[in-house]
Amino acid sequence: LELPHFYFFAGAKTPNSFPVPDLPELAFVGRSNVGKSSLINALGDSRSARTSTKPGFTQQINFYAVGSLFNMVDMPGYGFAYVKEEEKVKWKELIESYISQRELLLRIYVLLDARHGLSVSLCNNLVILERHQVAFQIVLTKCDLVTAVDLARRHVLVEKGLAEFRHAVDKPLMVSSETSAGIFMMRKEMLRLAGG
Template sequence: MTVEFSSSTPTPEEVERDRETGRVLFAGEFNFVFGAQKLGQLPDPILPEIAFAGRSNVGKSSLINALTGRRALARASSEPGRTKQLNFFEMAHRLTLVDMPGYGFAKAARAVKEDWQGMMFSYLRGRPTLRRVVLLLDSRVEVKASDREIMKMLDRAAVTFQVVLTKCDVPKPNALAAKLREVSEIVATHAAAFPHVLATSSETGLGIEDLRAELARLANPPA
């Protein structure tokens, strides 16, 4: 899979157009397609796919629900690391969101972690319709070793990934600015990384419009 990025900066008019396109797309119909626990169970690759990945408790389910305006489209487990399947959601026959299992759960056995990495790498490397991985990092804490390992995995799989910071309503402005600089420097060292790091909050709506706009650019055009 070839990783390509556009070098052009969108104009203010293009930004507003893309935000409106994202709003309309994410306000449309959603359907749960399937929950795959094994690679052989994956649904047929038809629509462009956006996969969401992140450590357990990073706020992945909350962010997906904020993007879609639905309270329980994606559900967080009360026990970190419990979910072990890829959940597929179809959006208005134009895009598929893939909710990946959380990683970095401390209580999981080593064999479980290795099995997760094996399955996820196979999915990432072999899925022809996968357009981007949204990699979530908690803005309140340091970048973990497991986060860096996932970035390396994505580089090896040659899958474009975009880092999105979550829970950005919590840090003070100066701390958030420092976190954005730190993460941007890390991202710059990875060949597969999309260069634009987004700050978001599912509580306040910070960055949600911009993330919708980014993802809408990857969707099939409306029929």
């Protein structure tokens, strides 16, 4: 099972440069280094070239069209230690204006390293999603780096931690871009959500 070829069509550094919503959107957000770029690459095919959003590059929201089915929205990573306070404020403004405006936003995938649990800072960000009534789903990344037993335990703990969030939808997904574990399942889920 593959997703249609996807291509970059817009990058937004400010809220007034968001493209006009045309298709349902699935967005990805996570701390820098969580494996977001790797996951998006793994979900696509080899022809789905992506622009680099590595540290040092201007933070922007990147929009990719997945065939004509839906848009995949790559939010800038957060948590860079060296980022100035004013940059953090800008990041928050950009994200908040996106999630508060997009009528076609179906869901945000919140990426979390399978070796880490729900931290206080992550929960604070989830509270923001709650406030804007945006459905979100946790995706445990880099699952190849933990044993099956630890992964199962982590999954249960994360699910319990999400109980208080009304907009946490479905069970956390578990993926590895390294081994492709869970990638097929995630593609299937995305297609189902987008109605494809």
